[in-house]
Amino acid sequence: MNKLNFLRPNIENLNTYLYSGIFLISIAILDVALNSFFNTNITSFLPNFISFLLPLVLGTIGLHLIRIEFSGIKNLDLLNKNINTNTFNAILTLLIIFAIIKSIPPFLSWFIIDATISGDTKEACTGTGACWTYIKIWLNRFIYGMYPNELQWRINISFIALIALAFVGLLPSEKIKKFLTLYYVIIYPIIAFVLIYYLISGGAFGLEWVETGAWGGLSLTFIVSFFCLIFCFPVGMFLALGRRSDLPTVRYISVGFIEFWRGVPLITVLFMSSVMFPMFLPEDFFMDKLVRVIIAISLFEAAYVAEVIRGGLQALPRGQYDAAKSLGMGYWKMHIFVILPQALKLVIPGIANTFLALVKDTPLIFVVGLLEIVGMLNLAKTNPKWLGYAMEGYVFAAIIFWIICYAMSKYSYNLEIKYKTDR
Amino acid sequence: MTDSIIKIESMNKWFGDFQVLKDINLEVEKNKKIVVCGPSGSGKSTLIRCINRLEEHQKGTIIVDGTELTENTKNIEAIRAEVGMVFQQFNLFPHLSILDNCTLAPIWVKKMPKKNAEELAMKQLEQVQIADQAQKFPGQLSGGQQQRCAIARALCMEPKIMLFDEPTSALDPEMIKEVLDAMVNLAKAGMTMIVVTHEMGFAKEVADEVIFMDEGMIVEKAETKEFFANPKSDRTKLFLSQIL
Numbered sequence: 001m002n003k004l005n006f007l008r009p010n011i012e013n014l015n016t017y018l019y020s021g022i023f024l025i026s027i028a029i030l031d032v033a034l035n036s037f038f039n040t041n042i043t044s045f046l047p048n049f050i051s052f053l054l055p056l057v058l059g060t061i062g063l064h065l066i067r068i069e070f071s072g073i074k075n076l077d078l079l080n081k082n083i084n085t086n087t088f089n090a091i092l093t094l095l096i097i098f099a100i101i102k103s104i105p106p107f108l109s110w111f112i113i114d115a116t117i118s119g120d121t122k123e124a125c126t127g128t129g130a131c132w133t134y135i136k137i138w139l140n141r142f143i144y145g146m147y148p149n150e151l152q153w154r155i156n157i158s159f160i161a162l163i164a165l166a167f168v169g170l171l172p173s174e175k176i177k178k179f180l181t182l183y184y185v186i187i188y189p190i191i192a193f194v195l196i197y198y199l200i201s202g203g204a205f206g207l208e209w210v211e212t213g214a215w216g217g218l219s220l221t222f223i224v225s226f227f228c229l230i231f232c233f234p235v236g237m238f239l240a241l242g243r244r245s246d247l248p249t250v251r252y253i254s255v256g257f258i259e260f261w262r263g264v265p266l267i268t269v270l271f272m273s274s275v276m277f278p279m280f281l282p283e284d285f286f287m288d289k290l291v292r293v294i295i296a297i298s299l300f301e302a303a304y305v306a307e308v309i310r311g312g313l314q315a316l317p318r319g320q321y322d323a324a325k326s327l328g329m330g331y332w333k334m335h336i337f338v339i340l341p342q343a344l345k346l347v348i349p350g351i352a353n354t355f356l357a358l359v360k361d362t363p364l365i366f367v368v369g370l371l372e373i374v375g376m377l378n379l380a381k382t383n384p385k386w387l388g389y390a391m392e393g394y395v396f397a398a399i400i401f402w403i404i405c406y407a408m409s410k411y412s413y414n415l416e417i418k419y420k421t422d423r
Numbered sequence: 424m425t426d427s428i429i430k431i432e433s434m435n436k437w438f439g440d441f442q443v444l445k446d447i448n449l450e451v452e453k454n455k456k457i458v459v460c461g462p463s464g465s466g467k468s469t470l471i472r473c474i475n476r477l478e479e480h481q482k483g484t485i486i487v488d489g490t491e492l493t494e495n496t497k498n499i500e501a502i503r504a505e506v507g508m509v510f511q512q513f514n515l516f517p518h519l520s521i522l523d524n525c526t527l528a529p530i531w532v533k534k535m536p537k538k539n540a541e542e543l544a545m546k547q548l549e550q551v552q553i554a555d556q557a558q559k560f561p562g563q564l565s566g567g568q569q570q571r572c573a574i575a576r577a578l579c580m581e582p583k584i585m586l587f588d589e590p591t592s593a594l595d596p597e598m599i600k601e602v603l604d605a606m607v608n609l610a611k612a613g614m615t616m617i618v619v620t621h622e623m624g625f626a627k628e629v630a631d632e633v634i635f636m637d638e639g640m641i642v643e644k645a646e647t648k649e650f651f652a653n654p655k656s657d658r659t660k661l662f663l664s665q666i667l
Contacts, residue, residue: 322477323514323573327528327580328504330496337527341518419518 024062028055063090134389145216158199212290221372231298236305261303274368308350312343352412434483445639456616458626461636467619475506507577511589513569515561522557547575567598587618
């Protein structure tokens with residue numbers, strides 16, 4: 001009887017159970033940690049099989065001992081409720097903790113401890129870890145592509161200016177607030193285009209002309225993503241409205257357009273934009289490769305944006321249309337003031353999804369010979385002096401993309417909260 | 424009848440093969456209050472939705488304030504600006520504050536300066552006694568308050584006619600009274616009103632005429648006292664015996 005009671009933790013002997021439980025869990029974690037970090041096995045005196053399973057068994061018993069309901073200790077209750085509800089969950093919890101502990105050392109040693117960042121050549125990388133020297137040496141190319149080194153200040157200045165101009169919306173002045181939508185939808189893109197056209201491309205005001213083929217790296221990723229995002233949104237919005245239009249011509253054109261672009265892979269679209277498209281143009285008409293690519297991606301993504309927005313339009317109750325109409329609003333007023341603000345709010349997550357996909361699709365422009373960051377990586381890894389460091393490059397690119405995408409995702413989430421008025 | 428503001432002549436409407444309205448003839452004089460009642464599915468709502476062309480009729484004519492309702496979009500929008508409508512489900516714009524709900528149409532449809540529109544909106548909100556809620560959003564208001572806001576929103580367009588489509592059917596019993604009070608006040612101010620409702624108390628108090636509809640037809644149309652005291656058709660008698 002006594003023995004059974006010992007196995008059934010109760011609140012009367014809270015401290016006894018708590019301390020013995022914590023002791024067992026600590027031993028389990030310590031065993032795994034020592035094993036993982038220092039490669040020593042404190043249970044080596046036991047048979048292999050038992051020694052291997054011991055931490056799990058001890059941990060499970062420990063978690064069982066601290067599983068006391070309504071203990072009155074806030075953190076313990078929280079722990080029990082979330083990761084220690086029953087034996088099965090306790091085992092899963094332990095396995096996850098062990099997996100994390102096990103994976104930290106190799107990760108750390110590759111990333112930091114055994115990694116090299118000094119030196120200027122491949123020969124500096126003698127360790128078994130990552131060769132960050134490679135990233136360091138190539139960083140300039142990864143950011144600016146083949147853009148001439150002495151002209152890179154032009155890219156820096158235009159990007160800083162664009163970022164600064166993007167924050168105009170935060171100015172507190174009431175006078176400006178009225179024109180914010182106009183500013184962001186029309187004026188800002190025009191400024192951006194002018195800046196990039198004259199400053200980065202050059203060819204006027206005594207600035208040396210740099211052909212778009214030389215652009216590349218992260219700056220090109222930003223340029224392509226930025227213009228594609230800006231163009232595909234309004235186009236997608238009109239397509240969505242067009243698809244729901246009462247006018248058959250408009251409707252069929254929209255449906256046809258959307259279904260065409262959704263039905264072809266982006267890579268073929270890009271290929272056609274660079275190879276086939278010029279054949280249909282008059283001979284003296286010249287359109288830059290980069291412009292063609294931006295148009296192609298924008299139209300492609302617009303079809304997806306259109307369907308996302310259409311979902312939002314369909315989610316609105318018919319009463320909203322009735323109410324707007326009954327107040328004498330015409331089609332455009334109804335959509336601008338009543339329907340679209342609500343529909344767009346509903347589809348922020350979907351739009352963010354599409355935009356993230358767009359940013360991550362930009363590496364595909366390598367098919368037309370434009371090398372943004374991933375393209376530059378692929379170029380660098382085939383450089384005879386730097387063979388064999390593809391891993392570092394891709395990890396670097398993954399981190400950069402993750403930062404960009406996480407920022408966008410966070411921003412979209414903030415927008416959702418900002419426009420939440422109905423609940 | 425020179426001063427009839429709404430004139431409907433042999434109007435018919437179908438939803439697909441199903442005929443919802445059969446040969447409707449109706450004239451409404453200025454400043455009259457008409458109550459439309461009848462069982463559900465009898466076409467009452469469709470009838471008043473035809474008056475501001477939220478539904479299209481297929482046969483017959485509807486003339487509102489001297490303008491015939493046709494495909495002409497300009498005419499339709501002009502008429503809708505003169506005909507206010509209150510819905511069963513309120514249909515406030517949830518992304519706008521109560522005040523913005525009221526000023527949106529005056530500013531953008533009637534091109535009223537923002538300041539005037541806000542003054543007018545506050546006056547109308549005062550009338551329905553929710554001026555203190557002006558900065559809130561519809562989702563934060565009770566059903567009765569939302570419906571009164573909807574009435575104020577319609578009145579901000581300074582309409583000549585007000586249509587009510589079962590304005591109290593989606594409300595708790597407690598809130599029905601506050602909405603009906605607002606409607607009674609409006610009636611006393613001399614507004615031309617067509618009200619679809621099951622509130623017979625309201626009909627007795629306010630209406631000049633009561634229309635009873637069944638199966639898409641106007642079965643009986645009579646002065647209010649006459650309608651309740653002395654219904655002519657058997658169908659009306661049955662309906663009244665069940666509802667009163």
